[in-house]
Amino acid sequence: MKNLRPLLGHEVELELSGKQAAVSGKLVDVGQDILVLYNGVHFLYVPLLHLQQLRLIQSDNVIDVPEMPYESMSDQISYRKILMNAKGMFSELYITGNQSIHGYVNSVMNDFFVFYSPVYHSVIVSLQHLKYLIPYNPNVTPYTLTPEQFPLKPSPLTFARSFDQQLQKLVGEFVIFDLGENPSKIGVLKGIDQNIIELATAGGSPAFLHLNHIKTVHLP
Template sequence: MYNIFSQVIKETVKITLAGQIFFNGSIIDLSKEIVVLFNGKDYIYIPMEHIENVSVDQDEEIIQQPTNFPSVISKDDKNDFSLTYMLNEAIGMYTEIYVANKQPIHGTITQVQSNYFVFHSPIYKTMYIATKHLKWLIPYTENQKPYTLTDDELKVSAKKGILPQHFEHLVHSMRDKLVVVNQGEKPYHIGKISKVHGAIIELQTARTNTTYLNLEHIKTIHES
């Protein structure tokens, strides 16, 4: 797929993601794991595994090539331009990301672990996001800040302690804590983790109803 996409670099394309999400723009960089699209305003970093379709868009107005370099660029060896590399390069940048609930999240990546990353949002505070569920990432332009907040207002307080390397171990460590899963997409995504049975999370909702969540479908989690 990577070699095929290289044939349409700098052409205007339409990219369809899972969930009927569409982007139009010009492919300006790519690797086996990442496609970088420029839509005339932003650089959009899209993990390859979420792309359903790419087509050359003959009807769209030609998008001018960018005059500035993207915030995160690939190395000479495209094999090094992995999703993990991109996330590490984006640490500390103001970014927009999309994971779940049809709502992009704005803030900064603060840490990257084996299969998840830590994201600080002015709205949700500290969030833990399973890397495989990241649909896209858009770095802010140089002078942009989320919600027009100042750097001091957006400052992230360092948390004490060492985080588990793997997302499943992190979720296990949240037993007996109040959490919000997948940005509260469903009513049963908010509650207290009472037990963890392997990949099944037992959650107690506000009215003490018990619900069971499959860890594989937990995209984001943060403490309430």
């Protein structure tokens, strides 16, 4: 991403797909498929997949950038490496709607990762749908919970290598897609055929969803 490197150290504004409000901050690192902003409080790791527009903004703000939670790797920084570095670090994810979720990255697979949250427990997140990740200070814990109140438990699920294979393993289970933002995305997973998912909803009626538009899945 050589064409973005001249903007390092400048304040920029990003428009991201699926997010109405723009995201702004000082551009502090750029990688092959991810960029890093510092907004004066947090570092935001933004996969380029959802970047619709980036523009310079005029500002007199002086933003002092602290040490990054993940060491800057210049052009070697990547989306997957950031997720691997985030394992076990309290983080915030922005994925869908106006909701963000807090917890820890547990596992990183081919095209999804597993995020453990005190609210949703184990959440399977498609790599295609993460808008940004915010790592928190190491001494911060979700909701100020102690390790005894929120232990990092291994998931009872066994994980496949790919998102579609993982959903196949959940056929017959009661699942919640996209954090339950839409009631028609909650129900029993009946089957998957050529990327079309059949879900039995609360009233027993079938709902059909395209796999590519499923952002997250978790079990209640």
